[in-house]
Amino acid sequence: MERETLHRMLRDMLLCRAFEERAAEEYSKGNIVGFLHLYPGEEAVAAGVINAAGPSDYIVSNYREHGHALVRGTPAREVMAELFGKATGMSRGMGGSMHMFDPERRFMGGYAIVGQTCPIAVGIAYAVAMRGLPEVVICFLGDGAVNQGTFHESLNMASLWRLPVLFVCENNHYAIGTEIHRHSAVPEVFKRVAAYNIPAEKIDGMDVLKVHEATKHALERIRRGGGPQFIECETYRYRGHSMADPGTYRPAVELKAYQSWDPIAAAIRDVEFKYPTPEELAEVGSDNVKLFVDHLIDGEHLAAADVEEMKQDVQKIVDDAVQFALQSAKPTMDSAMDYLNHAHRHEVLM
Amino acid sequence: MERETLHRMLRDMLLCRAFEERAAEEYSKGNIVGFLHLYPGEEAVAAGVINAAGPSDYIVSNYREHGHALVRGTPAREVMAELFGKATGMSRGMGGSMHMFDPERRFMGGYAIVGQTCPIAVGIAYAVAMRGLPEVVICFLGDGAVNQGTFHESLNMASLWRLPVLFVCENNHYAIGTEIHRHSAVPEVFKRVAAYNIPAEKIDGMDVLKVHEATKHALERIRRGGGPQFIECETYRYRGHSMADPGTYRPAVELKAYQSWDPIAAAIRDVEFKYPTPEELAEVGSDNVKLFVDHLIDGEHLAAADVEEMKQDVQKIVDDAVQFALQSAKPTMDSAMDYLNHAHRHEVLM
């Protein structure tokens, strides 16, 4: 892989991590309100998948999408300003954390109804196929979304008409507080996809290189006319479901197991539920970012000092984003009404 | 198999056939109005499945359910009167063809929203499981219903909680005018069920003995605690989707192929669409009823004369049902309001 790509992916992961930790802080200060679903732990998926896509491919995401937007290239300023509800935000302060849009980068949103990304992505893919274009639509969804009827309907249609869509399931093993074996009769998500005759594979979502590789190949297969593809990325979120969720339903040892890169023992399910303390979090070993950093340093793609510099760079970007968001103007009700009606501005209604 | 069961199944099939042909006639006369979906061609499924069930098992069906009700034991009079919209009908003239209920025989309806039978059956099964009873719920659905999100959601839940429900897919290869390979990415319905970890098999739905056998075994597995089971019955409807549908989208040769018990050749898909004329229908060979009659006569379970007698018997039943329906009183608006409000009759609302 090119050095440049490796660097870009690491930088993206660091940016996502720093951005989200800061968002959590700003939430506690009251600068961000509403539901805030954070991404730490899952950065390897966004970085691996989106960096494998081309500029004319489309991305459709859910409510845990800050990382997806950042990796896609939306300036951190616009992402943060949206969280602050400002007119300079990527959705002009209208959408907030769960509804981020950047159509110029073909980042098509930001949907908070579980499962909704599927038909929307399939619809964009239908348009692409009908036009005979070489573009692909990447559709993110969680493990919990697999049980929504819309998932089923969408995959059947995507396969029936061989639409150019790559489904990426970010399987973090939980739908809020419900663990996957308690919400899915077949907890191996990729196996369920056999029902639609869509090639599906499960990969290690904590390893950005594997994610990138798998995505690249899947996109190639799609562009060669292979129809829709499905990738299940096994991953984990380090925080609660949203800032409103203490995450107490997950055993601390489970969280640690992921962060220190061990396979989860089946036994841990019976462990008493308890969210890890900050101390416990601090003493935890390597996570997906650490793993990648180690790989890059070991492989001499990067020196430790470079990583430090990168960390400082992204921190600056995040600080700047917060400053920008703080100083930005609020949207007005007039602008809201304009957005609502912008599509019929030149039409005579009555 | 017991002689009695064989006789009962044949009688049921003949009754269904005679009933439906008469219903078509009454529809043409204007005695029956609305959507009327007829069952000829599929009788072996109702007879085979429902005769394998016990009296305390539940049946949930869709809008093509006259046969299911008849086999379950609802008097033909009540079924016909319902089609006529009379107060003596099984739903008191309120439901019509698509909404037939007979809770005393645990025939739980009659639903006209495609896919809706699934969650309702799963709900009844949940109640049975929660109570720890030995009952099973039989859920009928069509091949088109498999693409409804509700199907997916229901099967996942049924499997997750190992509910006592037997799904019976009446695969007649069409959802109205759309052939299965045009609506399902995986046209073998039973294969799609693997996504839910539910044992599934495909059987010849034109052979009542095979249907009966498969159902018996599936019910046994469920009662032994094996969780939900799925049977796909390959069958065919000889008529259009409903009385409003000429069925012109189906090649005549395809229809004949089924009626004369040949496998369908792949080639027929390209044949010009044309609904068979009455002459063509008449010259057609054996169908599922004929097949069973031949088997019973060949096996000396029955003489040809017995069959004739049976046919006359069921014809009398159907004639009587029409007379009954004609002479029955119409429901009143007061009764309709009573039905709407019957559940809160003794409650103080305000």
Added chain:
Amino acid sequence: MSQELLYWQALNRAMDHEMAADDSVFTLGEDVGLYGGSYRVTEGLYAKYGEWRVRDTPISENGFTGLGVGAALVGMRPVVEIMTINFMLLALDSIVNGAAKIPLMSGGRLKVPLVVRVPGGIARQLAAQHAQRLEHTLMNVPGLRIAVPSTPQDAYWQLRQAIASDDPIILLEHELLYFTKGPVDFAAEAPPMHRAIVRRQGRDVTIVSYSRHAVLAQDAASELAKEGIEAAVIDLRSLKPVDWDTCAASVEKTHRLLVVEEDCRFAGAGAEISAALTERCFYSLDAPVQRLAGLDIPTPYNGALEAASIPQIADIVAAARQLCQAASESKAA
């Protein structure tokens, strides 16, 4: 210039004209293609435009409606046919949480030029699950527009306008209107999509209605004329937005308003019409606005009860007559 067409034919021509003019227009739904559409609206289009532009879908209402939303986001102009409005309950998430909200939610960065065509209303003994109206459900959703054509000409005009518009628009078609006939002039200039039309001028009472009941109201007005009651009949043509000006102008002249709808009375479309016009014309009204509406009951299958569950011409006549009497009595008093 104009030709006599059935309502479904007018819709069919509108589809054809738009599809011919713009290759980003496509239609999808159950049996719209090979089968030609349940009410024949898409007849012939599959042969003419091929399967990509006339797409038969599986029975997956939320899925294929959502597909339409997605395609609209990237510049296509999808016309989704939901076989009947009864199944739209399954697709409401795509319509309400999707199509209606994306323009605002994206800060005006995306448009949703989607049309959803749906046959609905009370037809002939289709029973509770196939005989309902969701007018009010849709009216309460900000971001949607709703057209309710009652004539072949309006069907032609409004479907074309809906396809040409960049907003998500629902076209409510009435199942009993598909086989009604009327003149259609393809070349005539269309009135704005949401403008109400005064179908009949009147002096004594204003009857406001829409869709099939606007037709019944005109028949009722002819009856009333025989009794010397001159009823104005306004066909709303649109339920969102509603052309209040046209309605208010008539009410201010007649001082009496009867709202006729097929929708269930309780919280039906008529509630908004009655409330809004009362607010606006309160001091011109000689009597409270009357609503004549469907009974608050799931539609019974039996034909007589079905008919009794929605307003018939005679009911409209009686209600208008009574309203005129009540108003003059109260005035006299």
Added chain:
Amino acid sequence: MSQELLYWQALNRAMDHEMAADDSVFTLGEDVGLYGGSYRVTEGLYAKYGEWRVRDTPISENGFTGLGVGAALVGMRPVVEIMTINFMLLALDSIVNGAAKIPLMSGGRLKVPLVVRVPGGIARQLAAQHAQRLEHTLMNVPGLRIAVPSTPQDAYWQLRQAIASDDPIILLEHELLYFTKGPVDFAAEAPPMHRAIVRRQGRDVTIVSYSRHAVLAQDAASELAKEGIEAAVIDLRSLKPVDWDTCAASVEKTHRLLVVEEDCRFAGAGAEISAALTERCFYSLDAPVQRLAGLDIPTPYNGALEAASIPQIADIVAAARQLCQAASESKAA
């Protein structure tokens, strides 16, 4: 006798009391079990009653709501929790085409003793897809009943009454009320489930509201009292059926009516309230009924715009004041 409880705690006690009394009562929904419910309503029940009676479901709204309907048909008393009303759009088929229609459709042979509990309304910056009200959608469905408790005591009473009833009932809970406190008397006799309550008597204007806005209306009335305007405040407590008698009695006394709702104005719940009470009290009204409602816009994320999109206390005060002025002017004129 009574104790101070939070709204969610009152609901929790109601659940517990009903589950203890009748083993056919069970509850299901996303994260109602192990996790204890998004708004804590089912807290502790999983440990006490086990997984069959407190069932965590997959994210399959139409499926598990339909499951509730099926279970109700055979004598169970399911309490389905839909995590928030926004997701009920996915479950409407099971509610409307299922629960609401089966009693009539079966000719009275089946009952559907189902309760659907749903948090809803505008909370704090949850944005368009998580900040809506479907009051009107549900009101227009014959066969449903709808309760909208605004106090912990009502929450306790109405949830118990809903579970005890044999009809399908929707309990609309407001997300901003869960952490409000009030006295709850477990032993007191409950008023009928759909009876409106006059929260404050008044002479000059009647304010009719429900759910959280009934609380705001009481605050507004206190403000108005300082200006010498005595506003009666009626908390509907139920949106279907509506207790018209209680409302009409007050309107006939005050001659002015202000309807306050959080629902979008166009075709919102207030439309029916305004239309029905105008029909009934037309000749007692000094001014047209006023509706104060949410703007017709998907809820913007920004906090200030969100607040501006629904009526606040000051808006209620201003509207009531203006209504009293307008009415006396028109009377004087």
